Amino acid sequence: MKFRSGVSAELAAVDGRKRLNMDKVMTVVCFILLLIIVVIPIVMIIYNAFFNEGKLEVEMFVEQVTESKNLEAMWNTLKIAVLATILGTIMGVFYAWLLGRSDIPAKGLMRALFNIPYMFPPFLGAMAWDMMFNGRSGYINKWLVQLFGLKGMPININSVWGIVFVEVSYYFPFVFMQVVSALERMDPTLEESARIAGAKQRQVIWKITLPLVKPAISAGALLILTTSLAHFGVPSILGYAKGIYTLPTRIYAVIYNSGGSFDGIRQGAALSVMLVVVVAAALILQNRILSAGNYDIIKGKSMRPTLIKLRGAKIPLFLLAILTLVLIVIVPLVMIVLISFLKAYGLPLEFKNFTLAQYEKVFSANGTIDSIRNSLFVSITAGIICMFLGTLVAYVVQKIRPKGKGVLEVISMLPYAIPGTVLSIGVILAWSGRIAGINLYNTIWIILVAYLARYLSFSMKTSSAALLQVHSSLEEAARVCGASHTESLADITLPLIRPAMVSGFFLIFLPAMREVTTSILLYGPYTRTLGVQIYSLRDAGMIPQAAALATVAIGIIIILNTIVTKLTKDRKGV
Amino acid sequence: MKKLVSLILAIALTLSVCAALADAPSGKVMLYSSMQEAQLQAIEKAFEEKYPTVDMEYYYAGGGKLVTKMTTEAQDGGQIASDLVWLGDPSDYEAFKANGWLEPYISPETEHIAKEYIDADGYYTAGRLVTMGIAWFIGVDEADAPKTWNDLLDPKWNNQIIMTDPSQASTTKYWMAAMMQNPKYGEAYFQALKDNGVELESGTTATHNRVADASYQVGICLDYVSANLIAEGSPMAFHYTTEDVITMTSPIAIIKGCANPDNARLLMDFILSKEGQEVLVANNLVSVRDDVEMQVDTSAIAAINMEVDYADLGANLQNYLDTFNKIFGK
Numbered sequence: 001m002k003f004r005s006g007v008s009a010e011l012a013a014v015d016g017r018k019r020l021n022m023d024k025v026m027t028v029v030c031f032i033l034l035l036i037i038v039v040i041p042i043v044m045i046i047y048n049a050f051f052n053e054g055k056l057e058v059e060m061f062v063e064q065v066t067e068s069k070n071l072e073a074m075w076n077t078l079k080i081a082v083l084a085t086i087l088g089t090i091m092g093v094f095y096a097w098l099l100g101r102s103d104i105p106a107k108g109l110m111r112a113l114f115n116i117p118y119m120f121p122p123f124l125g126a127m128a129w130d131m132m133f134n135g136r137s138g139y140i141n142k143w144l145v146q147l148f149g150l151k152g153m154p155i156n157i158n159s160v161w162g163i164v165f166v167e168v169s170y171y172f173p174f175v176f177m178q179v180v181s182a183l184e185r186m187d188p189t190l191e192e193s194a195r196i197a198g199a200k201q202r203q204v205i206w207k208i209t210l211p212l213v214k215p216a217i218s219a220g221a222l223l224i225l226t227t228s229l230a231h232f233g234v235p236s237i238l239g240y241a242k243g244i245y246t247l248p249t250r251i252y253a254v255i256y257n258s259g260g261s262f263d264g265i266r267q268g269a270a271l272s273v274m275l276v277v278v279v280a281a282a283l284i285l286q287n288r289i290l291s292a293g294n295y296d297i298i299k300g301k302s303m304r305p306t307l308i309k310l311r312g313a314k315i316p317l318f319l320l321a322i323l324t325l326v327l328i329v330i331v332p333l334v335m336i337v338l339i340s341f342l343k344a345y346g347l348p349l350e351f352k353n354f355t356l357a358q359y360e361k362v363f364s365a366n367g368t369i370d371s372i373r374n375s376l377f378v379s380i381t382a383g384i385i386c387m388f389l390g391t392l393v394a395y396v397v398q399k400i401r402p403k404g405k406g407v408l409e410v411i412s413m414l415p416y417a418i419p420g421t422v423l424s425i426g427v428i429l430a431w432s433g434r435i436a437g438i439n440l441y442n443t444i445w446i447i448l449v450a451y452l453a454r455y456l457s458f459s460m461k462t463s464s465a466a467l468l469q470v471h472s473s474l475e476e477a478a479r480v481c482g483a484s485h486t487e488s489l490a491d492i493t494l495p496l497i498r499p500a501m502v503s504g505f506f507l508i509f510l511p512a513m514r515e516v517t518t519s520i521l522l523y524g525p526y527t528r529t530l531g532v533q534i535y536s537l538r539d540a541g542m543i544p545q546a547a548a549l550a551t552v553a554i555g556i557i558i559i560l561n562t563i564v565t566k567l568t569k570d571r572k573g574v
Numbered sequence: 575m576k577k578l579v580s581l582i583l584a585i586a587l588t589l590s591v592c593a594a595l596a597d598a599p600s601g602k603v604m605l606y607s608s609m610q611e612a613q614l615q616a617i618e619k620a621f622e623e624k625y626p627t628v629d630m631e632y633y634y635a636g637g638g639k640l641v642t643k644m645t646t647e648a649q650d651g652g653q654i655a656s657d658l659v660w661l662g663d664p665s666d667y668e669a670f671k672a673n674g675w676l677e678p679y680i681s682p683e684t685e686h687i688a689k690e691y692i693d694a695d696g697y698y699t700a701g702r703l704v705t706m707g708i709a710w711f712i713g714v715d716e717a718d719a720p721k722t723w724n725d726l727l728d729p730k731w732n733n734q735i736i737m738t739d740p741s742q743a744s745t746t747k748y749w750m751a752a753m754m755q756n757p758k759y760g761e762a763y764f765q766a767l768k769d770n771g772v773e774l775e776s777g778t779t780a781t782h783n784r785v786a787d788a789s790y791q792v793g794i795c796l797d798y799v800s801a802n803l804i805a806e807g808s809p810m811a812f813h814y815t816t817e818d819v820i821t822m823t824s825p826i827a828i829i830k831g832c833a834n835p836d837n838a839r840l841l842m843d844f845i846l847s848k849e850g851q852e853v854l855v856a857n858n859l860v861s862v863r864d865d866v867e868m869q870v871d872t873s874a875i876a877a878i879n880m881e882v883d884y885a886d887l888g889a890n891l892q893n894y895l896d897t898f899n900k901i902f903g904k
Contacts, residue, residue, distance in 0.1 A: 134789065136789035137784070137787040137788055137789035142788070256639060262649060343806055344806045344808035345783045345787055346783065346786035346808060346810070347786075364615060365611055365615065366618075367611075367634070432646075433652065439652070524655065536635070540780065541781070541783045542611070543783060
């Protein structure tokens with residue numbers, strides 16, 4: 001470290017003031033961009049929650065925070081997130097172990113299939129489950145009633161447990177993917193020595209394997225927790241009609257029911273502060289329970305762990321895995337496709353009621369093509385800008401290390417913990433004419449700004465990790481050979497981290513394509529995104545048409561994901 | 575000489591074509607509407623066929639959501655991003671007028687439209703008629719289906735009735751306010767509805783689909799939405815009540831300071847014209863004109879129409895909504 005700064009200082013002396021300026025410019029640009037993209041919206045939320053027309057006014061905030069409906073929403077948000085995290089973690093770890101360490105058949109294929117739920121927008125899953133198990137009219141419910149002559153509907157998906165179930169089935173891959181790769185990198189000799197020392201299989205799992213992958217479990221669980229706390233789609237589709245609110249759906253309702261008045265947006269801001277507090281509390285709690293230790297015993301990919309023989313349990317566990325896949329991947333998909341062919345919602349699923357009219361309607365509505373174009377445009381643009389901006393921030397933090405780099409890092413990671421709904425409110429408050437007369441409301445740019453804030457941390461993380469692996473001696477070698485600072489950056493550092501930048505792009509592009517939480521509050525007449533269009537069609541009661549568009553969206557997502565997997569051959573599909 | 579003449583002719587021809595093109599309407603026109611998308615598409619198609627150089631666009635959302643949107647846009651002196659607005663019922667238009675959002679315009683087509691369908695100051699004109707009635711799942715016998723508003727209080731429909739949330743849909747809001755205002759029904763009626771287990775759905779079409787998929791046996795539904803769904807094959811049926819029918823005019827108005835005022839007038843004229851109204855009728859809507867043929871006998875409905883006090887409605891709409899929300903615990 002000392003040596004490097006010594007060299008840097010000498011190099012700086014070679015360049016004279018120029019080198020200093022270049023770094024300074026990059027640092028300043030970083031601070032300014034983060035200020036605009038991240039800090040201003042957040043400050044606007046806090047300001048508007050507590051101030052009105054320049055005066056401190058806490059009454060509104062207190063009133064909102066103590067209102068029973070909002071407290072109930074907060075309780076629901078917590079309950080759903082905690083249950084989803086616990087169940088999703090158990091499920092993720094179990095299947096990671098089963099597919100990573102046991103001799104279960106068809107492992108490669110199953111692993112690929114278990115990643116599928118991660119690709120799919122959970123709110124489409126919620127739509128499908130609502131069609132099947134709506135407490136009043138679900139198709140499968142009705143069928144069960146007929147089959148067994150039941151008195152009432154057997155399953156009611158429009159409940160807290162229903163929401164938890166759907167969230168778990170789409171979020172468990174967060175833990176699954178992390179743990180599978182940790183298990184792969186684990187040093188198998190540790191397990192072997194335990195076994196030699198006389199430990200039983202169960203003891204090995206509890207005492208050796210699990211503690212070793214604990215950091216991976218912890219990271220995955222954290223992702224489930226924050227995602228679930230901030231999630232809008234599933235609780236909105238399953239809970240709204242039954243009066244089950246979470247904070248994100250409550251914020252949406254408050255803003256819409258208030259007739260769009262500024263008071264409504266302020267109430268939304270107050271609830272946003274509440275939601276952020278809940279997220280922060282959950283993060284601290286999670287940190288306490290699963291404080292991630294550092295285990296250096298996880299090494300490179302060199303060793304092949306011994307597989308555990310399942311013996312008699314092999315076939316039942318294999319069937320269980322298949323059943324899980326069918327239940328969470330195939331069944332909802334088939335349901336959405338079937339409904340998309342239906343003439344009118346409510347008709348029995350019989351061939352004579354099938355038609356292609358819904359697809360015709362979808363493609364003749366100007367909203368659909370617009371929404372696909374809008375989503376492609378914002379997702380690609382956000383992906384590209386974040387790719388460069390995230391790399392810039394990572395470079396400044398990792399390599400330039402200016403004073404206040406900690407602040408920079410925290411700011412860029414902030415939106416990661418701040419729910420999309422909250423960011424939307426901040427962006428509305430900031431960019432609808434209140435600052436410097438800039439009014440982006442109702443334009444595509446306001447969605448883009450929100451996406452930039454929301455996804456910046458994704459690309460920053462991947463670029464940071466890549467930059468850490470580029471030793472500064474490489475850049476210094478180039479400098480010693482006479483390259484200017486810019487040249488060494490362009491010829492050495494950037495090419496080395498390019499793969500990470502590209503995967504950072506896809507990490508943003510794919511989720512942005514199916515996003516609904518942020519854009520639902522920001523769309524204007526010409527700027528519906530694909531997610532918003534499906535959501536509004538369903539909300540307006542045009543369920544078969546929403547299903548048709550959802551089928552199209554799933555097609556687009558599958559195509560994009562295939563392209564990504566092809567492009568990044570050795571990396572896993574994102 | 576010949577060359578010169580042909581040159582002059584050519585120039586004259588070019589100029590006249592240019593002039594004709596300049597006269598022909600062109601550009602865009604934007605309509606905010608709470609009608610169903612299929613119907614908006616039909617209007618768009620017919621309008622663009624007649625005026626191929628004008629690009630008509632529409633933004634479709636529930637009435638409540640559109641009012642929200644307009645309020646947000648107009649905030650701090652902003653401009654509403656549409657040229658026209660066409661909602662389901664007249665109750666919000668008095669507020670629009672008072673806010674200074676509307677541009678007065680009396681279309682020449684109003685010759686064939688009854689005077690009571692046109693705002694006295696010319697700020698808005700009815701574009702169609704909408705009537706609230708009762709729809710039921712086909713599993714229910716037509717003879718058993720409720721025929722009056724009071725029939726809905728029959729305990730046999732306990733937990734089996736759905737209606738739209740009045741905060742979300744302006745047509746239901748109007749119906750609710752008209753019922754609240756009438757001493758025969760009033761607050762007590764809605765309390766009784768609530769006691770009979772009536773539930774709310776967030777959008778008008780969604781309410782209808784809840785009847786079609788048998789979630790609820792009966793719904794407080796709109797004539798044209800039901801007719802549309804039935805035409806598509808939805809397993810539901812609809813009739814008007816036999817007394818106290820509540821019909822709304824669905825007004826169309828031009829936004830003040832809009833980007834395309836000429837095209838806005840053009841579109842309004844087209845919608846109110848015989849040609850435009852026939853497009854509506856072909857799509858199961860009810861025309862406001864006296865010279866358009868349709869299946870619905872508007873004069874028979876008008877005979878059993880319930881009186882609505884517009885002034886009271888304008889003044890107390892929010893109070894009625896608050897009362898409703900209190901009863902339904904929202």
